[in-house]
Structures are given as structure tokens and as C-alpha cells.
Amino acid sequence: MTTALPSAPTRTLADPDTPFAVVDVHKARRNIERLAQRADKLGVTLRPHVKTAKSLDVAALMHDGTSCPITVSTLAEAEAFAGGGYTDITYAVGIDPHKLPRVIALLRRGVALRVLLDSAEQATFVADAARAAGIAVPAQIEIDCDGHRGGIHPDAPGLVGIGRILHEAGCLDGVLTHAGESYFAHSAEEQRLATKNERDGAVAAADRLRAADLPVNVVSVGSTPTAHAAEDLTGVTELRAGNYVFFDLVMAGLGVCAIEDLALSVVVTVIGHRPEYGWIITDGGWMAMSRDRGTSAQPQDQGYGLVTDLAGRPIPGLVMTAASQEHGTLTARGGALLPDLPVGTRLRILPNHACATAAQHHGYHVIDGTRPQDPAPVIEAVWKRVSGW
């Protein structure tokens, strides 16, 4: 006869001290599947940007646990994902020459780490470093399709010269663009236009380089809004997007997803009431949510976030309208009544910007999400995030 060992007690969202971040893995999988199907249909490789979740566990959902091409925003991410078996990584921030030794160290480990640049100055740094190290440093030229931040215009005189510097050192890998302005494209028509501009800019730049006898392997485009609006990606080889795994209120405001698709939230606790002001005070401030107020630029400002109960069901009209470091203020809008939520009540806040809110936490408490009526969902796992640079 064997005596059963006591099993570890089941923990639910009612258990850890608040605030903490939650990932609904059912919603995340659904979001992942949706974009994977689009990429298949469009005939392009999907190269997820892991900068939103910064989690090997979340990335594993994206390709059933197998290594896949990914995009990163820091070398810390590149190193962590290389450690996790990823061997095809695009570092999609213009290269700082001081960081090239870490890039070369990854290349020597067999990781195809692709760097980004938009000037002859940077191309020369990369070419010189590649020659000195005796290793090709695959480099992509950043193309500016919408005046968002970095990049060179596809018709700029300097483009071919950059390509030549890279090619002569065996480093020219392709072109990359990001329609960052699509985050402000508030109609389907504007989003289609942003998507067309993004494709057209990347393909035009690739064509100019090829016309100058320079090889272009990769033509990379993407942002979460344009990835979901794209209808024709002829000439493009790969699609990047990151936010889509969690989505957020900014994406919902753009119509890219529905509120029910938001896979990331933060659990907070009611710690006070100020009925004279119409406020409920929680222990989730900007340290838990970030200071990101992306929806303030949208037709419907969602404050610091919309409020749901612990099960994830929205509480109509309840919005987080103010934040101190460790205090959140909830108010009712549109004539909604302030609900009766005693001290100790746990709620979840849906964030403006998943990338920024996730970055305030060390990791995620993971729930299954397939039992939406469960008042306190069971915590299936705790997943860690990569942080720092």
C-alpha cells in the first residue's frame, strides 16, 4: 500500500499578493493562430517580435515549441533566446557600433543574428568589424516608409552606396521597414494605405539594390496593425509583428482586435473608497501598469485601463483614470454606477499598451482561459521575462 503524498495546493488568481501580471493562454493562442493563418495565406514567413512578451514560454506557443525566426529589440533578448535554442534572430534597432562585439559573439555561436542600419557610417562600422573578425555580419538596411523614426527613404541617393559597403564585406542581407505610423491609422482605409506604403517602400528599395547588382535575400515588413490589414505582400519575404500575441486597448481602439482578445491583464486589489469623489482606490498604480496612455490619442480614451472582475468579465463603465506609483484610481463613466467593491476585492485591469505594462513585471501568472465563468482562475504556471539590455 502506498500513501499518497499531499499534492501542492492549487493556486488561483486569488492567491498571490497583488499587483501581478496575468496571461490568458487561451486568448494568446487564438491571437497567435490568427496571424499565423494570415501569414500562410499571404505566402510569407512570420518572424514574431518577442519584445512584447520577452518570454521563451510565450514564444514557444508561437511555433509549437520549435525554434523559429524571431525579432528582438535588445541584445539581452537575443542572448536569452539564443540560449533557448533560437538561431535566426533579427535585432531590429539601428546598430550602435559599440555593441558589435556582442553581435559577433552570437554569430560565432552559430546564431544568424541580423543587424539593422540606415547610414553609410554604420555600414562601414559593420563592414570593418566583419572583416576584423573574419565573419559575415548579416545586415539589413532600414527603410523609412512613413516618417515614423529611423530608416532611409527607398528613393534616397545614399541607399545603393550603403548596400555596396555591406555587399563588399559579404554582409548585405536585405531590407526592413516598419510602418510605425499605422498605430495612428484610425480607419480601415488608413490602415490599408499604411500597409501598402510599407510593402511598396520595402519592395522599391529591394528593387533599387537589385538593379545595382546587389543581392537582397530578405524583404521584411511589419507592425501589428499592418500585419492584420495586409492583403497583398508580393515581393515581401517576411512579416514581423509582436504586440498581437497579447493585444491591448490601443489595438482594440484601432479595430485590430476586440476587447475580448486581450490576453494580458494586471490583478489589483481594492484598498479604499472615496465616495465623495466617485473613486475606488486600488494597489495597482503606474508601477504595475506603466505610465503608457496610448489611448489618450484615440477617439475613446481608456484612461490607464478598463476594469474586469477576477474572472475577466468587463465591469461596464469602470475605468482606471489615475495612477500614482502604487495607487490606482477607478471611476465610473458614462453615467455608470460605481459598483460596490469592498476592500480586498480583486479586479483585473486591461492595459493601454501590452509591451509597456508587461515590462513592469518580472513574469506572468498563466491561466488557461477556457473556463471564462471561473470566478478565480487557476494559475497553471509562472513564466519569466527577459529584461535589461
Place this chain on the structure above:
Amino acid sequence: MTTALPSAPTRTLADPDTPFAVVDVHKARRNIERLAQRADKLGVTLRPHVKTAKSLDVAALMHDGTSCPITVSTLAEAEAFAGGGYTDITYAVGIDPHKLPRVIALLRRGVALRVLLDSAEQATFVADAARAAGIAVPAQIEIDCDGHRGGIHPDAPGLVGIGRILHEAGCLDGVLTHAGESYFAHSAEEQRLATKNERDGAVAAADRLRAADLPVNVVSVGSTPTAHAAEDLTGVTELRAGNYVFFDLVMAGLGVCAIEDLALSVVVTVIGHRPEYGWIITDGGWMAMSRDRGTSAQPQDQGYGLVTDLAGRPIPGLVMTAASQEHGTLTARGGALLPDLPVGTRLRILPNHACATAAQHHGYHVIDGTRPQDPAPVIEAVWKRVSGW
């Protein structure tokens, strides 16, 4: 004859990969000394709020390395500082009853951990937990002096009842208020008024409790602006402030400090140029600076921060005006010329809000700060931060 061992190479701000946070310890010491002298003169105990720096090393500067009364914003801070020898800690966020077991565990370790509350509901939780544990849980009643967030009005009918619930369980420790609205007091007169309100509110509440035969040991006030404006704190026993150790552009905009007093900055690297837009692009985005734009509510909006060279000398007119996750955009304002800063140039950004910017980093690279002409200051130490909850 002995052979000298090669010493570790000296590292300067030119060495670590960017972005990273820097603390100028000379400025921090000067800021600390200034408020310590004020508190002495006002005849009150200074109880620094460690939520800004969240660093045992920074806290050690405050009292020459000896343990002192401190304020914390999370139990993670309380636990870390208790581990560092601090035994008198006020946890200045309204207590969530779910967190009382961690409070009691600290009390049992001999740490005088004072909790905060503003309702009979919370007082009952605290009293019940204290009785169940057989230990007094020192509790302060949060007083609302300016309608900023939590607290009970000093003349509210419920105040004495809360005091009584606590006193009957041996838990009544005092009253605490925070003039959060002083962050929006843009004239010396408004700041004096905020300071008077803060003192008057706390003292009035203490007087009401004492008139009902309830003991009030602690009468605690403070915020960085009011701590620097206070002229008469009769009836107050202690002063709290946190931001003052680093200061930031919001505090400079309020006139509480000068730009030269800012002890925290972030080192970034130029990674590109967009002369057609008047932009310099850096590798320091909102992940390095936070999304905090506190100065946007001030007469002089400082964008995401003001720019200095690596030595810390301001570059006139250069402002960080936009941020993506890992990109910053610098522009010249007021007719200033965009300086010629090649790719690879390192700069420092002075933040809007030190608490928020510091929270984006694992720790601080510490410079001496007494050689302001040094083009690349030597890194004297790397100090860690506490994070999480």
C-alpha cells in the same frame, strides 16, 4: 621583489553598453544634506521614502550608513530593507488585508513595520489580524489634506471610530498625510499653501483623536515639494520625502531644485540621423526612460527629457521629444541648431520623473561627480535596485 598584479581596468561611462542609468553621488549627497538640514531646523525626524531609488546603497548615503526610519511603497522594499538592517519602516500604501501575513512576519522579526489605512473596514482587518497573531500591528490613519487620492478628511465623522478600533487592539500608532497635489503647485505661494494644508490636516486629525482619549504617537507629513517649502511644522513629528535624493525635471519645473541638482540620468548612444525631420535617433526609448511625461502638465514641457553630454553638461536646446520602446528622438527647440553628433556619440538624458525612470533599470552606475569637466566619468560602483512587490 614582488610583481604587481594587473589591476582591473578602470571603467567609465563610455564602457557599458547603452542604455543604462547613472547616479551622480556628489549631487545625491548634496540633495540629501539639504533636506537633512531643513528637517533638523524644523525639529522633526526625517523618514526618507526609499521608493525612488529602491537601493540600500542610496539609503546608506542618507544616514551615513546607519539604519534610520524609512518609508516604503511595497512589502518587497520592506523585506529587502529589513534584510539590510532597517527596523523602523512605514509602508505608506493603504493596507490590503491579504498582505497582513507578510506584515506580521516582519513584525515578528523585530521590524517596527507601520501600516496605513483610512477605513473602519481596514482597521477591523488589522485589529483582528493583530489579535489572532498576538502581536500589535502599528497602524497609522491616512488623512486626506488635498483630495489627491486616499485618506479620510480630518473632520470626517468616521475618524475617531477608526482610531478606537485600532486602539482597542493596541494598534493605533498615529496619523499620516501626503500633499500629493503639491506636485501641481506652480508658485511659491501655492507650495506654501500646500505645506500649510498638509500640516494643518495632520495636526487637526491628531488633535481630534487625542480629544477622544486616543494616543497619537506619530504625526507624519511630507512630499518632496512641501518638505522643501515647510517653515513651521509645529505638532508634526516626522517628515517624509523620497524624490529629493535624485530630483528630476518635474521638481526643477516646480522650482524645488535646479537642473544642476538632478542626480539621475540615462546614458544613450546616437544610432542615426534624420536631418530632413531635424531628428537625432538614439538607443534610449521609453524602456530606458519610462513613459512618464510629468512636465507635459507644466508651463515648460521638457518632452521625455533634456540632453547633456557624457560629462553631464547640458546641450542647449536639445530635447528628447519622442520615444518608441528602444528608440529616442532628439530635436532642437527654440531656434537652437541641431548639434553634429556622429553615430556612436554617447549622451545623457535627464528624466521627467526619477521614480519612474529609475524603475526601468536593474541598478545604477555610480559616478563621483566632483570632476564635472571629466569627459567620461569613471564608474565607481554599480548599485542594485529592489523591484517587484
